[in-house]
Amino acid sequence: xxxxLAQLTWAASRNESRIARTVVLKLKTAEFKILTRSxxxxxxxxxxxxxxxxxxxxxxxxxxxxxxxxxxVGVGLSNFFEPEGLSxxxxxxx
Numbered sequence: 455x456x457x458x459l460a461q462l463t464w465a466a467s468r469n470e471s472r473i474a475r476t477v478v479l480k481l482k483t484a485e486f487k488i489l490t491r492s493x494x495x496x497x498x499x500x501x502x503x504x505x506x507x508x509x510x511x512x513x514x515x516x517x518x519x520x521x522x523x524x525x526x527v528g529v530g531l532s533n534f535f536e537p538e539g540l541s542x543x544x545x546x547x548x
Contacts, residue, residue, distance in 0.1 A: 459529040460509045464502040467531055473498050474531030477505060479512035482526035491515050494533060505529075 456479070467474060476494040483489070491512040499505040509529045 455527050456509050456513055456529060457506055459527060460506040461502055463529045463531060464499075464505050470534075472534040472536055474534050476531065476533035477508040477512065478528075478530040478532055479509050479516075480526070480528040480530070481513075481516060481524050483518070484523045484525055486525070488526075489516050489518075492532070505531075 475498050476492050477499060478490065478492045481489045493508055493512055495508065499508060
């Protein structure tokens with residue numbers, strides 16, 4: 455499921471003008487305990503494979519056994535920035 459969600463997240467991110475720095479994994483257990491893990495690599499993920507690898511490594515940081523069942527799994531991106539040359543708002547005063 456994490457692999458599929460990472461692919462969908464990567465595809466959606468290609469429609470964004472901003473670039474995400476952080477990968478986020480959110481899990482909700484069958485007992486409704488919410489676990490969130492995130493990682494900000496030194497450079498933003500540059501491919502779907504890299505995003506998937508980071509998301510899978512975040513799952514390994516969750517201290518729950520492989521038999522744990524989840525009722526929600528989410529892969530997301532955060533900590534966005536505008537690429538060089540694109541400005542959201544021009545400078546008001548010089």
